Amino acid sequence: MSHPVSPLAPKSVPDCPEIRGVRLATAEAGIRYKGRTDVLYVALDEGASAAGVFTRSRCPSAPVDWCRANLAGGTARAVVVNSGNANAFTGGKGRDSTRLTAEIAARAAGCRPEEVMLASTGVIGEPLDATRFEGVLADCASRAAPGGWLEAARAIMTTDTFPKVATRSVELGNGERVVINGIAKGSGMIAPDMATMLSFVFTDAAIAAPVLQTLVSEGADTSFNCTTVDGDTSTSDTLLAFATGRSGGKAIENADDPRLPAFKAALDDLLIDLAQQVARDGEGARKFVTVKVESAESDASAHRIAMSIANSPLVKTAVAGEDANWGRVVMAVGKAGEPADRDLLSISFGDVRVAHQGARDPDYDEAEASAAMKKDEVTITVDLGLGEGKARVWTCDLTKAYVEINGDYRS
Amino acid sequence: MSHPVSPLAPKSVPDCPEIRGVRLATAEAGIRYKGRTDVLYVALDEGASAAGVFTRSRCPSAPVDWCRANLAGGTARAVVVNSGNANAFTGGKGRDSTRLTAEIAARAAGCRPEEVMLASTGVIGEPLDATRFEGVLADCASRAAPGGWLEAARAIMTTDTFPKVATRSVELGNGERVVINGIAKGSGMIAPDMATMLSFVFTDAAIAAPVLQTLVSEGADTSFNCTTVDGDTSTSDTLLAFATGRSGGKAIENADDPRLPAFKAALDDLLIDLAQQVARDGEGARKFVTVKVESAESDASAHRIAMSIANSPLVKTAVAGEDANWGRVVMAVGKAGEPADRDLLSISFGDVRVAHQGARDPDYDEAEASAAMKKDEVTITVDLGLGEGKARVWTCDLTKAYVEINGDYRS
Structure with a gap:
């Protein structure tokens, strides 16, 4: 039941003052x-x-x-x-x-x-x-x-x-x-x-x-x-x-x-x-992931799409594998059931835009995208090109350690 | 990219006859x-x-x-x-x-x-x-x-x-x-x-x-x-x-x-x-899982609950770990957002009823439940005790091999 401290733990612990009462x-x-x-x-x-x-x-x-x-x-x-x-x-x-x-x-x-x-x-x-x-x-x-x-x-x-x-x-x-x-x-x-x-x-x-x-x-x-x-x-x-x-x-x-x-x-x-x-401190986490969804039809719609991405096992295993796999992000946008136009989508990993207007970004550089994925903290940004709605959610990658932790007998 | 044949593959392949036209x-x-x-x-x-x-x-x-x-x-x-x-x-x-x-x-x-x-x-x-x-x-x-x-x-x-x-x-x-x-x-x-x-x-x-x-x-x-x-x-x-x-x-x-x-x-x-x-043939599958939901308010409600169970990473890793973890099944019922009364729930793994009327079944035998989980094919049955709705869905367990297969670079 004891697992090593997450590599994503805060580097320092704040000193909490007393609270009167x-x-x-x-x-x-x-x-x-x-x-x-x-x-x-x-x-x-x-x-x-x-x-x-x-x-x-x-x-x-x-x-x-x-x-x-x-x-x-x-x-x-x-x-x-x-x-x-x-x-x-x-x-x-x-x-x-x-x-x-x-x-x-x-x-x-x-x-x-x-x-x-x-x-x-x-x-x-x-x-x-x-x-x-x-x-x-x-x-x-x-x-x-x-x-x-x-x-x-x-x-x-x-x-x-x-x-x-x-x-x-x-x-x-x-x-x-x-x-x-x-x-x-x-x-x-x-x-x-x-x-x-x-x-x-x-x-x-x-x-x-x-x-x-x-x-x-x-x-x-x-x-x-x-x-x-x-x-x-x-x-x-x-x-x-x-x-x-x-x-x-x-x-x-x-x-x-x-x-x-x-x-x-x-x-x-x-x-x-x-x-x-x-x-x-997500079980087995090795990457802290921020998912940003912009230009959705509404904030609520953006949130549902962001959660669909953040909960996708295929997106999360891709992050674990340091794979800038935007295809899986498209899949997760598509399955959310929210308004989305495939041909308006842009997707970035960190600062690297990998997809633009529904296809691979012509300026996309695989080495730059790989470098972005190798970091401890990965931001996935999806621009839907539809409206003003936006959302930001946080998750972690899905690693073998998650399976190990939860496959332990009666954890 | 080549993985061993799933242990759950059918034992024999049918001989397909010709189809005229x-x-x-x-x-x-x-x-x-x-x-x-x-x-x-x-x-x-x-x-x-x-x-x-x-x-x-x-x-x-x-x-x-x-x-x-x-x-x-x-x-x-x-x-x-x-x-x-x-x-x-x-x-x-x-x-x-x-x-x-x-x-x-x-x-x-x-x-x-x-x-x-x-x-x-x-x-x-x-x-x-x-x-x-x-x-x-x-x-x-x-x-x-x-x-x-x-x-x-x-x-x-x-x-x-x-x-x-x-x-x-x-x-x-x-x-x-x-x-x-x-x-x-x-x-x-x-x-x-x-x-x-x-x-x-x-x-x-x-x-x-x-x-x-x-x-x-x-x-x-x-x-x-x-x-x-x-x-x-x-x-x-x-x-x-x-x-x-x-x-x-x-x-x-x-x-x-x-x-x-x-x-x-x-x-x-x-x-x-x-x-x-x-x-x-689910990626990395080692167990074939049937989820049955019975006595739900409607068939559609039963289906959504069954899918919530079948998609839960915690239920799927428990199956991989051969853990009759009914608590995770309760969690997945609860998060489905469908009508459910905690205190009417019964849950079985195979033929072994592990929970009854919202608590551990008094007759529950850990060894029997363990034996049910060790099989290649595991059936999880949830009786909601509410109505006539029922559903049956199929899935597989979540193993480290799933993470491995999908963490491979650009699979």
Whole structure:
């Protein structure tokens, strides 16, 4: 189960500052893995706003059901995340398990179970024994401290080869400075359809829950929902955001607050950072791929075409083989079912235009295209020549290591 | 580019009888490959009916455009198929190339260019030099003979590891006996969305073109359109059928002809045979997989769920790893976006029910499930518990060999 760190991992890990009103602890509950942390406990000071987006899977995990049911209050006092077991497809036992986990955490945090948000990741279909949290969460609550963001990201990893953290500091335009920290996990079963596998974002900004919900929904659309590793949407995709309001500023309560644009820009940027880290840690990935689609009939159409390219096994294996195989890109454009005129298409790999107006570019130089494909980061740009729509999505190549990782018995 | 024959290849190759009114020849035109045939020429006696279905790709190949434009007449005198170059995404040159090929074939066959059907398969984006057919097709026309079906199937192979032929003989209920022969090619870029990569079916039955068209459209829906190797729909998918009418019977001219059900049953069966051979020759395949979805809200819904399972890289790698990983099947059901109730789902591998009513089957035996996964042929059955809809699709596993084959430079 242990694989070498992705060569596409960020070269340095940012130092996440403390967020007022947020304290963290990790622990070993022995859910599945040995000798590593598998529980993250987050304590939130009273008054934190909460918002979230979840998988659109018709077969969501029990924790996703739990969060959906309890997020309506727009507030939370604790978050419990475990790795090793997704508590998905576990029937009535799964529901009992989420309730028991929330009850144990609520006792530790001194709040109601409904104020505890839950997320689980790991194997699907195995019952999660929540009694393992007994004692563990009380201990976490007593130890919880403002630092330890990297350890938090590490505790929620499954097939991830590196922990994913990101941080931004924003001046809201009135001298008020707030911090946003985020962590994420995800490597396979990644085609988020609302949010990624698991991501948690915290800020000391004061933002009312409905405004935070809008920010998170919009932010997921331009970040995690533009990421795919294998086209396989998880049962457990969860993005939760919490705003403690401890920065000292007055709460942002409506969409036209002048401080919102700066915050939104920083949040979107942080979410894109995390989403790209997920693609960079795609199972078996050796190349980080950006797919840009331009001049489509609409942005939505451009996005569907970009996803068709990013999910095509033939395009992804061509990238793995460093093959500037534009024919496969044409195929993926064609199968998307979106408006496209073969004879207007242009396709570039990096800066090298390989196809123009529906045929091989007469100026195309095979050596230049090959050089572009040899890089760690490959950008595929498709110009449809139809309209103003555009999209950008991130993925990785498809290598033998992906097959190896996922062909392991009951990974 | 040469790979060992798929272990899933049929154990024996049927002996295709002659079809009155059809003559075949193959040749080496040196389009791309060395030392093998790459052209199939089929001569049809005057009066043959023709029908076809084609890719729904928005970026179809030039030969697909040619056939669509010229099939309206419902008749054909010759078919030219080449491997090595798909003549797809070749712009104006591609159109010129199809016209020149049809003109050369028409001179050889003594017919109009519009009576020549064309299909090409191989690399996308490279101009196809049709002058290579000069001389070759005239020679083919002079050599064309009623036998040689296996050689015909061999000439149109690309990454296929075995030639695909099938034959049926049908008694039409009135003492009249007719023969249907079919050939197909396809191994990767297989997610037919009307028909497979390339398939050609011939019969000596007398069937009017509109009736033949209905038969072919319906037959494709229950055969090739139920097959996927990698979810990548080709630019070139083509299924053409020809009925020479040389059996001596009176022509079948409408849908309620009493002889039609027997013919349709045999044709559907032959198309399923060919479609399954394509899945059995999926690039890198080591397991032939049947996905059955039952008790869905509708047949269409069942089909979309079945395809979601059959196209999931995580399900396919689990099959390759002989892992009865029902969690990934749940994931693929969930992401299909179709009606599904997690807590009603049952999932079986072979005869072993591993999950029932949304959780692990209490009677589930890991050893039995493992044994089911070790077989060459694996059936995954999902019962949704909702309605009467059902579907059955065929695919193969996803192995490292798929990545290897498609990561080769400019395969």
